[in-house]
Amino acid sequence: MxxxxxxxxxxxxxxxQDAELTIRALKKHNLANRLIIVEDGAEALDFIFGRGKYAxxxxxxxxxxxxxxxxxxxxxGLEVLRALKQDERTRPIPVVIVTSSREDPDIKTxxxxxxxxxxxxxxxxxxxxxxxxxxxxxxxxxxxxPR
Amino acid sequence: MSVETERPDRLVRENEALxxxxxxxxxESERFRAILQSIxxxxxxxxxxxxxxxxxxxxxxxxxxxxxxxxxxxxARVFRIVNEATRAEVESPVERVxxxxxxxxxxxxxxxxxxxxxxxxxxxxxxxxxNEKGETTGVVLVFRDQTEERRAGRQVREAEERFRTFFDNAxxxxxxxxxxxxxxxxxxxxxxxxxxxVAEMQAVSSVAITHPDDLPETREGLRSLLAGERExxxxxxxxxxKDGQVVWAHVVSRLQRDPEGNPxxxxxxxxxxxxxxxxxxxxxxxxxxxxxxxASMTDxxxxxxxxxxxxxxxDAFATFHRFKNKQECAKTFAEYPDILDVFxxxxxxxxxxxxxxxxxxxxxTATNVEYSLRRRDTGEVWVGSYSFxxxxxxxxxxxxxxxxxxxxxxxxxVQQEIxxxxxxxEENPNPILRMRLxxxxxxxxxxxxxxxxxxxxxxxxxxxxxxRNLLAKSVAEQECATVxxxxxxxxxxxxxxxxxxxxYVNLYxxxxxxxVRAEEAVRLLNAxxxxxxxxxxxxxxxxxxxxxxxxxxxxxxxxxxxxxxxGFTRILEEDYAPHLDTEGRRVCxxxxxxxxxxxxxxxxxxxxxxxxxxxxxxxxxxxxxxANAVLHELTTPEDRTRIDFQVDVLPPTVADPTLMRQVWMxxxxxxxxxxxxxxxxxxxxxxxxxxxxxxxSVQDNGAGFDMKxxxxxxxxxxxxxxxxxxxxxxxxxxxxxxxxxxxGGRVWGQGEPDQGATFCFSLQQSGA
Numbered sequence: 010m011x012x013x014x015x016x017x018x019x020x021x022x023x024x025x026q027d028a029e030l031t032i033r034a035l036k037k038h039n040l041a042n043r044l045i046i047v048e049d050g051a052e053a054l055d056f057i058f059g060r061g062k063y064a065x066x067x068x069x070x071x072x073x074x075x076x077x078x079x080x081x082x083x084x085x086g087l088e089v090l091r092a093l094k095q096d097e098r099t100r101p102i103p104v105v106i107v108t109s110s111r112e113d114p115d116i117k118t119x120x121x122x123x124x125x126x127x128x129x130x131x132x133x134x135x136x137x138x139x140x141x142x143x144x145x146x147x148x149x150x151x152x153x154x155p156r
Numbered sequence: 157m158s159v160e161t162e163r164p165d166r167l168v169r170e171n172e173a174l175x176x177x178x179x180x181x182x183x184e185s186e187r188f189r190a191i192l193q194s195i196x197x198x199x200x201x202x203x204x205x206x207x208x209x210x211x212x213x214x215x216x217x218x219x220x221x222x223x224x225x226x227x228x229x230x231x232a233r234v235f236r237i238v239n240e241a242t243r244a245e246v247e248s249p250v251e252r253v254x255x256x257x258x259x260x261x262x263x264x265x266x267x268x269x270x271x272x273x274x275x276x277x278x279x280x281x282x283x284x285x286x287n288e289k290g291e292t293t294g295v296v297l298v299f300r301d302q303t304e305e306r307r308a309g310r311q312v313r314e315a316e317e318r319f320r321t322f323f324d325n326a327x328x329x330x331x332x333x334x335x336x337x338x339x340x341x342x343x344x345x346x347x348x349x350x351x352x353x354v355a356e357m358q359a360v361s362s363v364a365i366t367h368p369d370d371l372p373e374t375r376e377g378l379r380s381l382l383a384g385e386r387e388x389x390x391x392x393x394x395x396x397x398k399d400g401q402v403v404w405a406h407v408v409s410r411l412q413r414d415p416e417g418n419p420x421x422x423x424x425x426x427x428x429x430x431x432x433x434x435x436x437x438x439x440x441x442x443x444x445x446x447x448x449x450x451a452s453m454t455d456x457x458x459x460x461x462x463x464x465x466x467x468x469x470x471d472a473f474a475t476f477h478r479f480k481n482k483q484e485c486a487k488t489f490a491e492y493p494d495i496l497d498v499f500x501x502x503x504x505x506x507x508x509x510x511x512x513x514x515x516x517x518x519x520x521t522a523t524n525v526e527y528s529l530r531r532r533d534t535g536e537v538w539v540g541s542y543s544f545x546x547x548x549x550x551x552x553x554x555x556x557x558x559x560x561x562x563x564x565x566x567x568x569x570v571q572q573e574i575x576x577x578x579x580x581x582e583e584n585p586n587p588i589l590r591m592r593l594x595x596x597x598x599x600x601x602x603x604x605x606x607x608x609x610x611x612x613x614x615x616x617x618x619x620x621x622x623x624r625n626l627l628a629k630s631v632a633e634q635e636c637a638t639v640x641x642x643x644x645x646x647x648x649x650x651x652x653x654x655x656x657x658x659x660y661v662n663l664y665x666x667x668x669x670x671x672v673r674a675e676e677a678v679r680l681l682n683a684x685x686x687x688x689x690x691x692x693x694x695x696x697x698x699x700x701x702x703x704x705x706x707x708x709x710x711x712x713x714x715x716x717x718x719x720x721x722x723g724f725t726r727i728l729e730e731d732y733a734p735h736l737d738t739e740g741r742r743v744c745x746x747x748x749x750x751x752x753x754x755x756x757x758x759x760x761x762x763x764x765x766x767x768x769x770x771x772x773x774x775x776x777x778x779x780x781x782x783a784n785a786v787l788h789e790l791t792t793p794e795d796r797t798r799i800d801f802q803v804d805v806l807p808p809t810v811a812d813p814t815l816m817r818q819v820w821m822x823x824x825x826x827x828x829x830x831x832x833x834x835x836x837x838x839x840x841x842x843x844x845x846x847x848x849x850x851x852x853s854v855q856d857n858g859a860g861f862d863m864k865x866x867x868x869x870x871x872x873x874x875x876x877x878x879x880x881x882x883x884x885x886x887x888x889x890x891x892x893x894x895x896x897x898x899x900g901g902r903v904w905g906q907g908e909p910d911q912g913a914t915f916c917f918s919l920q921q922s923g924a
Binding site for chain 1: 712713715716718719720722723724725726727751752754755
């Protein structure tokens with residue numbers, strides 16, 4: 010894994026296939042160069058707060074966007090979200106909820122906790138690829154994070 | 157005369173004359189003798205010596221001496237007289253005549269003592285006999301038996317005395333008047349009656365003291381008496397007394413006539429009847445008062461004589477007996493049975509003898525005796541309350557009856573009503589009490605017995621203290637207060653009602669034990685039910701949670717593999733395109749298609765299941781606008797040139813807009829879909845209101861359906877057309893039905909293969 014300090018996208022995804030497809034879609038637009046992928050919520054928090062196996066990482070360089078699946082092993086996506094949005098340091102980090110279904114009962118909770126966006130992963134790959142790339146383009150290129 | 161010249165002849169003539177004279181004397185003497193013999197007076201002649209010369213038969217009878225025995229006897233022997241009063245010898249009249257030479261008349265009161273000693277009163281007189289020379293030659297004693305005369309005189313005197321006594325002492329006035337009315341004699345009673353003296357009375361005529369108003373009748377009465385038209389005239393008339401007072405008198409006059417029929421006296425009896433007249437006047441006034449009183453009475457009053465004839469009755473009598481007027485009233489009691497039936501208080505037909513009048517006439521006195529009366533002609537019935545009693549004279553003999561009748565029909569009716577009303581609380585199955593303001597029970601109906609027993613009190617006692625407190629509060633606030641209490645294991649609802657303007661409070665109780673028990677049972681049932689509902693809710697909640705989890709799993713876990721299948725198929729196509737021939741690419745395409753289809757199936761299924769759970773937010777919806785908007789959304793401009801849309805004016809409704817939009821979306825998309833093969837598609841949306849519901853329909857001229865499969869129209873995943881013909885998941889109509897049912901409406905479809913279909917749904921017009 011690339012341990013450089015500057016990270017564009019933190020992808021929190023337990024499904025390797027989804028992760029692969031996501032990265033493939035981002036790559037088509039050269040958006041996956043500085044992308045870190047973690048497989049569960051605990052690791053995601055460790056990364057962001059520079060602890061655990063990411064203890065040496067400088068937390069002063071947060072990712073430009075976090076793509077967060079809600080259904081995760083160990084620490085759920087909602088818990089990750091809550092932790093990020095409760096902390097003054099991490100609250101500005103845009104968190105995009107990426108989920109498989111509109112039916113997710115946690116969507117409302119997620120918005121309440123301060124999720125910045127919500128994206129349903131379509132079954133159709135073309136649509137999926139478009140959604141992901143639009144997402145990457147927006148948050149990496151269009152969105153101006155606070156300085 | 158000269159004697160010489162006439163001598164010879166004179167002597168002859170003298171002799172002759174003498175002879176004739178003697179003859180004449182003898183004749184005369186004989187005649188005297190005959191007279192003496194025949195006259196009624198006794199005659200005795202005596203000579204101057206007082207010796208009896210002659211006596212007639214009457215003298216013989218009175219003296220008891222025969223003439224032959226008496227001749228020559230001294231008179232005193234034959235004619236013995238004494239004073240009637242003194243019985244002293246009385247001087248014989250003869251002696252007095254002889255002594256005085258005068259005619260002797262003697263006072264009465266002489267008694268002649270006859271030869272046999274009997275005595276009789278006589279009157280006597282003596283006449284001297286004289287010769288030609290005028291010398292007294294004797295005395296003729298004439299006497300008469302006075303016995304009869306004395307008796308007659310005494311009788312006359314006595315009669316006169318009796319008359320005078322009778323006249324003067326009579327208690328009624330009497331007068332004797334001349335035929336012209338001039339008063340000759342009046343008695344003291346009449347004078348006392350009129351106040352005049354005898355002289356004053358005799359100075360006036362009876363007419364003069366008659367009251368002017370009665371003069372004509374008086375004159376007429378006198379006239380008729382004088383005219384002989386009547387023997388007796390009587391009248392009641394007024395006199396004016398000396399003091400000016402009017403004196404009423406009953407006057408009876410009779411005219412006395414002499415044997416020739418000439419009027420002699422007017423004999424009049426005058427009885428003072430002023431008092432009687434005053435009494436009559438008083439009676440008349442009293443009677444007038446009585447009549448006025450009777451007339452003003454509302455009670456019927458009727459007075460009968462002893463025979464039952466009504467002598468007096470008032471106007472109310474007619475009213476009471478339903479006579480049209482007083483003239484129609486029965487006059488005698490005997491007429492009544494033809495008019496009326498009379499019943500006793502217990503309803504039995506009363507015989508006439510038991511009616512009020514006969515009872516009174518038998519001496520019975522009663523008050524408030526009730527009879528029912530029924531008119532025989534009209535059948536009208538009324539109730540009379542009678543009081544009656546006999547009328548007795550001074551001797552106690554019943555001379556009539558007085559009966560007072562009062563129509564008490566209305567009073568009886570009111571009384572019955574009052575009694576009936578009074579029984580109202582008595583008949584009440586609920587306890588009712590009345591108390592003084594301090595809580596003392598003054599009345600308790602029979603149904604309150606158990607309550608009172610439970611309280612251990614009775615009428616006159618105080619109600620339990622907690623109720624007294626409530627009573628005081630209720631009275632203070634003048635508001636009904638209700639409390640429930642359990643007494644002797646019975647539950648009572650007790651309402652205390654203060655009655656404004658009275659000094660008591662009513663308590664209305666009700667045994668609500670059964671209700672309370674029922675309520676308790678219901679409460680238990682409810683609690684149990686709530687428990688069950690809670691359990692069921694918990695189960696449902698669990699089941700819902702499971703369903704949520706299931707839905708999430710379906711959406712998440714089923715879609716992820718699908719996405720992988722589709723995505724990696726694409727990778728295969730993209731990265732290994734040079735290695736894939738046409739068939740390979742076709743296979744990839746099939747995988748791609750089916751993955752997509754399955755994704756849609758999953759989405760529809762989730763949408764359908766979400767419908768059952770989603771919260772409904774009702775608001776007013778313009779259904780026409782919504783249908784138009786959905787149509788526009790569903791179709792492309794090209795579609796719209798091909799399809800003839802007709803959207804009528806639709807009734808608005810109140811529903812969940814999101815769900816209702818899904819209904820229109822599904823129905824209209826179906827219509828568009830199934831009419832897509834028509835060159836000219838016609839889709840018509842219409843709606844109407846009918847009996848409290850709005851009915852909406854979507855009609856197309858598309859493929860339609862066979863009505864024999866109508867039952868499958870609304871089933872989930874049920875399709876009546878092949879996927880090649882028309883695409884679809886078979887969820888749309890099931891979703892429509894679910895939404896409409898959730899809104900309380902109905903949904904139905906009609907169709908015919910190739911002839912189009914019509915789908916309708918109804919919604920309640922709940923205040924829309």
